[in-house]
Amino acid sequence: MDDLERKRVLVVEDEVFVALDMAANIEDANGTVVGPVATVRQALDLLRGGEVDAAILDVNLPDGDIGPVVDLLSDQHIFTVIYTGGGLPDRLAKRYPELPVFHKPTPPSVLTHTVASALMHPAG
Structure with missing residues (x-):
């Protein structure tokens, strides 16, 4: 089993069952779920309000595509996975x-x- 070592993982997904499944899997791997949230606005609010170590993002959300969130995560050098x-x-x-x-x-x-592999062995 992968161990996220209490790392904080942002989950942005507008399909509730997918989001809950993702959150449960992160918790099973000893991670801390940030969210899950279903909109770009909620994701940006969470990112501005606290730290995350990684993110798993859906692309198409009710209030637009995930571009602004990806930009912010990239600026903060936060490992991101797209799930679409x-x-x-x-x-x-x-x-x-x-x-x-x-x-x-x-x-x-x-x-x-x-996510666990990337956080254990950061690039660069």
């Missing part, structure tokens, strides 16, 4: 080619493993 039913918009894919993108229905355990 579609794909990453071209402008984000070009700006952030290193972003890991997983397509639904990838199991949450795969996402948790990716």
Whole structure:
């Protein structure tokens, strides 16, 4: 089992069952869930209000795409995973080619493993 060592992981997902499954998987891996939240606005508010160590983000949310959240996370050098039913918009894919993108229905355990590995072995 991957161990997130109490790292704080932001979950941004507008499908409630997917968000709850993701949150449970993070907690099972000894992580602390920030959120989950379902909108860009809520995600930005959480990021401005506290620290996170990593993030798992859906792309298309009720109030727009995740671009502003990805920008803020990137500015803060926070490891981010995209989890989407579609794909990453071209402008984000070009700006952030290193972003890991997983397509639904990838199991949450795969996402948790990716986050735990990245936090254990930071790049650069």
